[in-house]
Amino acid sequence: MTEISEAGVLEREHQTEGVFAAALTPMNDDLSADHAEMARHCRWLLDNGCDGLAILGTTGEANSFSVDERLAILDALVDAGVPARALIPGTGCCALPDTVRLTRHAIGHGTAGVLLLPPFYYKNVSDDGLFAYFAEAIERIGDERLRVYLYHFPQMSAVPFSHELIARLLAAYPGTVVGLKDSSGDVDNMTSLARDFPGFKVFAGTERFLLPMLKAGGAGCITAGANVLCSVIGKLYGLWRTKGGDEEIEEAQARVTELRLTLERFVMIPAMKQILAGHTGKPGWATVRPPFTRLDPGKAAELSATVADAGLTLP
């Protein structure tokens, strides 16, 4: 069990920057979450280049799990000793009561914050409506320990965060709305957010843009790719933090980018699970919930060859 002080984990202990993996969720054959293997994977990520973990996000297939399953996954990780101060679980749902319930639970565990998708069923909704949703959620949660990271992923949620909406939320909830993950793939958008909102913790949603983001004053990256590229990305971030030579840093980013683009030739979630099945020797790792499908044998062989060609070795 993690120790939680009376006032919750102290804020200064919370991980608020660096390399976060959008952690995968390993599953049993019946598609239930494999809690023990997930705790092991989380510890492995933290031991090999990750500063924190955004569990139960897009890559974690969180929207394919019920609220009860999501609560149980976080409970199990904390029980297994994964430090809550390093976790930013995804808790944003279409239904306000679900968002409130998951977020209160995360705060109770003392997580570093929560990553909130906008309500993503209704499309073309107004900024007024989205503001009303977040305002209602924050007020119902009603906890000063709440730290919200907004999750901008227009290709998947189809509900973008405009800069105007972000500015309005920051003005209304300073100290509560503290950051954003930008998975748009639009480096200009993410670097301009980092520049336009000083102090706001903006994370690139892909390791491809970690260096441009750090140069723009961004907080780091929260990425799917870190599930298998953790050490390579961690090396890049370490060079930046320790003020390594410019050329060395650019080379590290180039290597990270090369490997990321290699992964993107495949459907990322099943492909990374397939890689981990090989790495851990646990074939169950390849299991995904529908609407994903595991790689067929031909594609798995192609992936294996591609990863070998790229010289990717996991720690």
Place this chain on the structure above:
Amino acid sequence: MTEISEAGVLEREHQTEGVFAAALTPMNDDLSADHAEMARHCRWLLDNGCDGLAILGTTGEANSFSVDERLAILDALVDAGVPARALIPGTGCCALPDTVRLTRHAIGHGTAGVLLLPPFYYKNVSDDGLFAYFAEAIERIGDERLRVYLYHFPQMSAVPFSHELIARLLAAYPGTVVGLKDSSGDVDNMTSLARDFPGFKVFAGTERFLLPMLKAGGAGCITAGANVLCSVIGKLYGLWRTKGGDEEIEEAQARVTELRLTLERFVMIPAMKQILAGHTGKPGWATVRPPFTRLDPGKAAELSATVADAGLTLP
């Protein structure tokens, strides 16, 4: 309480065609569902032109409610005497366990069927993945009384049903996958589905295309607009069923279309709730869950004038 026979409500009693309202969900000030008012609204719809009700769909703001809230709404309607055989609740969620739980509950009440959205968070997924999702859901539900209507609404779900996927589901689950609501607004798509899959109950998702659908062998319509246009749409369908004169039928469709297009000048859900607030004298009807917002006073006045100009009177 509705009476449910030992084997559930007999199938021949189930409503499987005609005019279905995608029923709105009235709310209390705290955004909880107003069960009593919803039951009253459902009875009013069935008394005024609707053959059935697709509750807890897009128009019912279902994805803004938790699973527990959705279960309680259906329980309350059935307890209040709304006939389950006339109901097709929306029970399709992103998470398989939620879909299974809601669907089993609906079957237990003897509903006419369930309307299943595809899992709508992940985009650009394969037909194999969507097939796997529905196959897994149907097998986990494991009840021969299950009657699935697929819910094709690409503008909102951003996950379309291809004709190939529909054909595959029909072949794998004949008698279980029985129909589809097409809210694409693409009249060619919906009429071709009705023609290409004889016996498959295809509903237009807008009353604008009720007549073309009936001519193509479609089952009817399941529409948001029926919440306020029930009697006008019901009149059109009655003329069709009683083999009214061609000219009279075309005129009835033209009137339905005119009124529907009038409503579409506004954000439909808040606008129809505003109309019902006026009609019932219950201002609480205007309440919506975020990300929707209620009409501001200016827009509400514009709606009122527009509806009056169009000559719309509610029964």
